[in-house]
Amino acid sequence: MATDTTDTRDDSRPDGYVQPQVDVPILRTMLDGKYAEVRDLVRRNLVEYAAILEDQERLSTDEYRDRVRDLVVEMAESGQSGMGFPEEYGGAGDIGASIAAFETLAFGDLSVLVKAGVQFGLFGGAILQLGTKRHHDELLEDLVRGRVLGCFAMTETGHGSNVQALGTTATYDVEAQEFVIHTPDDLSRKDYIGNAARHAELAVVFAQLHVAGESHGVHAFVVPIREGGKVCEGVRIEDCGPKLGLNGVDNGRIWFDQVRVPRTALLNEFADVTPAGVYESPIDNPNRRFFTMLGTLVQGRVSVGGAGINAAKVALTIAVRYALQRRQFEATSDDREDLLLDYGLHQRRLFPLLARTYALHLMQQQVAASLHDVFSGTLSDEHSRRELEARAAGTKALGTWLATRTIQECREACGGAGYLSENRFAALKADTDVFTTFEGDNHVLLQLVAKGLLTDYASEFEDIDQLGMVRFVAGMAVDTVLEKTSVHKLLERIKDVLPGGDQWDQEAGLLDPNYQLAMLRFREEHMLGGVARRLKRGIDAGHNPGEVFSRCQDHVIRTAHAHVERLILEAFVDRFRELPAGGERVAVGLLCDLFALGCIEDDAAWFMEHGRLTTTRSKAISAEINELCRRIRPIARELVDAFGVPDEMLRSPELLGEYPGA
Amino acid sequence: MATDTTDTRDDSRPDGYVQPQVDVPILRTMLDGKYAEVRDLVRRNLVEYAAILEDQERLSTDEYRDRVRDLVVEMAESGQSGMGFPEEYGGAGDIGASIAAFETLAFGDLSVLVKAGVQFGLFGGAILQLGTKRHHDELLEDLVRGRVLGCFAMTETGHGSNVQALGTTATYDVEAQEFVIHTPDDLSRKDYIGNAARHAELAVVFAQLHVAGESHGVHAFVVPIREGGKVCEGVRIEDCGPKLGLNGVDNGRIWFDQVRVPRTALLNEFADVTPAGVYESPIDNPNRRFFTMLGTLVQGRVSVGGAGINAAKVALTIAVRYALQRRQFEATSDDREDLLLDYGLHQRRLFPLLARTYALHLMQQQVAASLHDVFSGTLSDEHSRRELEARAAGTKALGTWLATRTIQECREACGGAGYLSENRFAALKADTDVFTTFEGDNHVLLQLVAKGLLTDYASEFEDIDQLGMVRFVAGMAVDTVLEKTSVHKLLERIKDVLPGGDQWDQEAGLLDPNYQLAMLRFREEHMLGGVARRLKRGIDAGHNPGEVFSRCQDHVIRTAHAHVERLILEAFVDRFRELPAGGERVAVGLLCDLFALGCIEDDAAWFMEHGRLTTTRSKAISAEINELCRRIRPIARELVDAFGVPDEMLRSPELLGEYPGA
Numbered sequence A, B: 001m002a003t004d005t006t007d008t009r010d011d012s013r014p015d016g017y018v019q020p021q022v023d024v025p026i027l028r029t030m031l032d033g034k035y036a037e038v039r040d041l042v043r044r045n046l047v048e049y050a051a052i053l054e055d056q057e058r059l060s061t062d063e064y065r066d067r068v069r070d071l072v073v074e075m076a077e078s079g080q081s082g083m084g085f086p087e088e089y090g091g092a093g094d095i096g097a098s099i100a101a102f103e104t105l106a107f108g109d110l111s112v113l114v115k116a117g118v119q120f121g122l123f124g125g126a127i128l129q130l131g132t133k134r135h136h137d138e139l140l141e142d143l144v145r146g147r148v149l150g151c152f153a154m155t156e157t158g159h160g161s162n163v164q165a166l167g168t169t170a171t172y173d174v175e176a177q178e179f180v181i182h183t184p185d186d187l188s189r190k191d192y193i194g195n196a197a198r199h200a201e202l203a204v205v206f207a208q209l210h211v212a213g214e215s216h217g218v219h220a221f222v223v224p225i226r227e228g229g230k231v232c233e234g235v236r237i238e239d240c241g242p243k244l245g246l247n248g249v250d251n252g253r254i255w256f257d258q259v260r261v262p263r264t265a266l267l268n269e270f271a272d273v274t275p276a277g278v279y280e281s282p283i284d285n286p287n288r289r290f291f292t293m294l295g296t297l298v299q300g301r302v303s304v305g306g307a308g309i310n311a312a313k314v315a316l317t318i319a320v321r322y323a324l325q326r327r328q329f330e331a332t333s334d335d336r337e338d339l340l341l342d343y344g345l346h347q348r349r350l351f352p353l354l355a356r357t358y359a360l361h362l363m364q365q366q367v368a369a370s371l372h373d374v375f376s377g378t379l380s381d382e383h384s385r386r387e388l389e390a391r392a393a394g395t396k397a398l399g400t401w402l403a404t405r406t407i408q409e410c411r412e413a414c415g416g417a418g419y420l421s422e423n424r425f426a427a428l429k430a431d432t433d434v435f436t437t438f439e440g441d442n443h444v445l446l447q448l449v450a451k452g453l454l455t456d457y458a459s460e461f462e463d464i465d466q467l468g469m470v471r472f473v474a475g476m477a478v479d480t481v482l483e484k485t486s487v488h489k490l491l492e493r494i495k496d497v498l499p500g501g502d503q504w505d506q507e508a509g510l511l512d513p514n515y516q517l518a519m520l521r522f523r524e525e526h527m528l529g530g531v532a533r534r535l536k537r538g539i540d541a542g543h544n545p546g547e548v549f550s551r552c553q554d555h556v557i558r559t560a561h562a563h564v565e566r567l568i569l570e571a572f573v574d575r576f577r578e579l580p581a582g583g584e585r586v587a588v589g590l591l592c593d594l595f596a597l598g599c600i601e602d603d604a605a606w607f608m609e610h611g612r613l614t615t616t617r618s619k620a621i622s623a624e625i626n627e628l629c630r631r632i633r634p635i636a637r638e639l640v641d642a643f644g645v646p647d648e649m650l651r652s653p654e655l656l657g658e659y660p661g662a
Helices: A024-048 A052-058 A061-076 A095-105 A110-130 A133-144 A286-295 A298-323 A344-375 A382-413 A415-419 A425-436 A442-457 A469-473 A476-483 A489-497 A513-540 A545-551 A553-578 A583-602 A604-609 A615-641 B024-048 B052-058 B061-076 B095-105 B110-130 B133-144 B286-295 B298-323 B344-375 B382-413 B415-419 B425-436 B442-457 B469-473 B476-482 B489-497 B513-540 B545-551 B553-578 B583-602 B604-609 B615-641
Strands: A150-153 A169-173 A178-182 A190-193 A202-211 A214-224 A235-239 A252-256 A259-262 B150-153 B169-173 B178-182 B190-193 B202-211 B214-224 B235-239 B252-256 B259-262
Touching: A024 A095, A024 A344, A024 A583, A024 A615, A052 A061, A061 A110, A095 A110, A095 A298, A095 A344, A110 A133, A110 A150, A110 A202, A110 A214, A110 A298, A110 A425, A150 A190, A178 A202, A178 A214, A190 A202, A190 B415, A214 A259, A214 A286, A298 A344, A298 A382, A298 A425, A298 A615, A344 A382, A344 A553, A344 A583, A344 A615, A344 B545, A344 B553, A382 A415, A382 A425, A382 A442, A382 A553, A382 B382, A415 A425, A415 B190, A415 B425, A425 B415, A425 B425, A442 A513, A442 A553, A513 A545, A513 A553, A513 A583, A513 A604, A545 A553, A545 B344, A553 A583, A553 B344, A583 A604, A583 A615, A604 A615, A604 B604, A604 B615, A615 B604, B024 B095, B024 B344, B024 B583, B024 B615, B052 B061, B061 B110, B095 B110, B095 B298, B095 B344, B110 B133, B110 B150, B110 B202, B110 B214, B110 B298, B110 B425, B150 B190, B178 B202, B178 B214, B190 B202, B202 B252, B214 B259, B214 B286, B298 B344, B298 B382, B298 B425, B298 B615, B344 B382, B344 B553, B344 B583, B344 B615, B382 B415, B382 B425, B382 B442, B382 B553, B415 B425, B442 B513, B442 B553, B513 B545, B513 B553, B513 B583, B513 B604, B545 B553, B553 B583, B583 B604, B583 B615, B604 B615
Parallel strands: A150 A202, A169 A202, B150 B202, B169 B202
Antiparallel strands: A169 A178, A178 A259, A190 A252, A202 A214, A235 A252, B169 B178, B178 B259, B190 B252, B202 B214, B235 B252
């Protein structure tokens, strides 16, 4: 056995197990990590403006939208919103800090979060990343201070996921040295654009660039849409109307009727048009140029993933604390009802989600750190950039699905009380719902992840079409990639991931992280090899690549999912190994085990189908999960309190102890 | 092989498979069943009042509530709401019709549905079932016509699931021949009571009856709470405030301060108090009396299950029709994007839910029919009544979870557009969310189902504490039941369910309904035996029954779930067998196979763990599911259209074909 015994949590074994004592401030400091101070700044701001949570129920839509706008501008004063911008423009030049600040904002009203995300992340990020000094000098300071509000006009009614096929045009008029922005048809109107219906003065508009009769693909332009509160000439804006949630954000539709902007309105970091009408770009390949531009916007994706994970923390905090004071049915005695959290099923409903939230929190910190390194220039190689994009996509998908699932389960676990708005789930559920869709539909993102894996798999093609997620969906990239892939690589790679020995998967302890990691690595490698072979076989047989892809699309998505879960477990185990000894370490270890075994249990059929899980061991894993839940039960309160969600963000006075008569 | 070959869908085999032609009106008639006319009446009413779907977004809460009240009263004029009441009071004396009408109402605004459910189902049902002629004569006609509005005041802040532990008291004052209704503390206030905050004049109040110093458990009383729009003396009502959904229903809290009502206010079908203060009841056992009373209210549970299933149909209709006109990415050709529904993953996301919705629709019809028979006196035996209660509980749980899951998946499958209120998912999602909680929390209901199974399992104890679901949760009934249970029964019973032969589970065709049924029967019997043994073993070992129960609570819930899925598949297969030959039959057969194989795939790990699924066969099932999805693809539109959701209820003009530019 190659198991590194220093990593097995031997103190978790039934024989020597001692119930850990958890110090909340210590655990919270561990979770907050490097940016604890930034997180605390945002926590204080949230508490100061806590009334917004009630305003949301009280105000009319227009009033609520204006209130949200005011808050976003006022909070910017504290510096929390501009942390990712260069210091010379009023920022702090710290991208990691900006992610930490944004994530923490998700404890509060989520319209505020999204409005801030549109202004500083999408609009500000586009100016910063796609623009050059002239745009920065003109706009950054004003936008960081909230003096100029903007929106990010990418999505159209006809095209959300397939951005390369947008219909809006930007035609260069060499005489006037202007671009003419135009909406050719209703399918090309900009749609769901946050900040557009009421507040934005500027829009970053993505449009097909035409110069001298030649098309150069999608580029971004700064276009005024409102001046002194009035919509500009040639621009038409319509309100998207009421939505399931996020009604403090003014989403709108925009049409452009031959709107003229100066040549300098083109955000020209990656391409420019000379006054004379010559198109120039340092990146020759139009596809690569497009995805390089998009790639600079990855921060938005990292932000949404983090927001989803933090919204899940709010729900878990409420549900766990409620279950620690709510009693129902005399289960273990005749004269007193039992606490909900003492029921095995209740533990099974909440604790695996708690463990997964810890796991995703730690993964998210890793992704945010890598975002910081890549965009601060510490890591500037192509590989790091691509790895970041894939991890951001995967973490966004799993983090936002976690939010949807966790909030739902927590709402149900609080019964009818969970349905009342004052108990927070209403807003959490409604507002986070779209997280799985915006900043990249989760399924499309997982396809992007899978595309990266398949490209890596055929490493000799690493540099071809590497960011071509869109064409991958279309199956067009797949045949290029796979034609020369040698399938026998699979077996070699699988061998590498095993901890050693033929019986590794049966002899190792269930709580041995090397066993857990090996299981998730085996699954990923095996799925990846399988999908590659299926694609190759279909294409070799002369079938339409799109149809071949469609037939194994569920397999593709599962592969990406398996990959991301493996990364998450690695991040979790790595972080666990770094922790100093103590009750907090033991507690995190329990959650890490629960997360790992939960991943295996959820996919137990697959592991059995592929000979890596005996039926006996599968049952043992389920029993172990129940045992872990029982061990987590006494420290559940500490584990949610360590998230540091301010009490004011929980509301729920009656759910959380100020219960009448209690 | 005992397989009955007349039941294998041989025309579905790859060799001889012919794509069926589906006639929507024919299929719809099959689905509508016996009460097609009633369903059409409600469909017409929904279309007439379709404006309510927009009112919900436009009006203030008070205006919306009043509008909902008006609609409920106006619709009652058509006769759709009173169908379950006796003809002499303005009803139609047809309980089956009343369920069909109510279910269909779920295609429209769900506040209207719930408000109608409170008035005619809960309030009216309590008067009808728990009251006697004096109450009927005084109230039924007025309430059927909507001239008297009432509410159903059972749940309290401190007790939702554990109704036997309610705190409100009703003390008989022999001098005055009155009951004194009182709320002793804030945990005993009535809570979440629909119709209470604004409209109800009467409440059916559940309270602990005290007569001459003796407690007789929970009984129901008719108590005036509002007169001429003013709250009555001694009554305090508070609005529950905004909720996640159903904001057209005025949920409130009620406190009673020594409120006096005449002796005749006791709904005295099952117990009475003489003027002199003697308590009398034809049912001696207080526990049984309580559950007999509750049992008469089972119609509410059947209604909510049906409503959930029908809400899921609305979501599926929109998502499937959207996926048939929305294109994204050029997958199979260079010049045209593909329809969403042509992607394998999209089919995998929607079609299993479509199949499950068909399955639950048919199960629900069976439950509604049995409700009709039991309450019309056709089936009056104790066994039928108990079976009905268990099936109603199980179908409610699975039907409402189906709604939550289906609406969520369909929203995500419609992308950002699905987030706009005009596209229906906002209301569907928010309004149905509480369905999993009210009329019995789903987990508590599944425990009730499991309790029934364990009681049946130990059939010699069939008549002991048979409705004691509450005590079952507490594990107290379990030891009584299991002490004398002979575990060897398990093996005998399992043998009976096998289609014959040792290799039955490997030789039968995957599309053989006998194979599918045998798999689900085996799972149920095996789980049931296992849970019984675990409970018995723990109790025999002297452990606290409550703790023993808590430790295997997830096993208990899974057993109940397996039981209900088996019943659903039986209902589906039975219904399929009755259908006349034709394309519609083939189509229903595809859905039946997809549902059955989906159940097995979802639990593949369990089947493998228990030696009933080889890894090869497990993979074959997944492949077969994909193949079924491909076969359903060409008839998907017909399959959702057959639900007969009026176009006006779908709204979503842009999602469904009146797309700009399309």
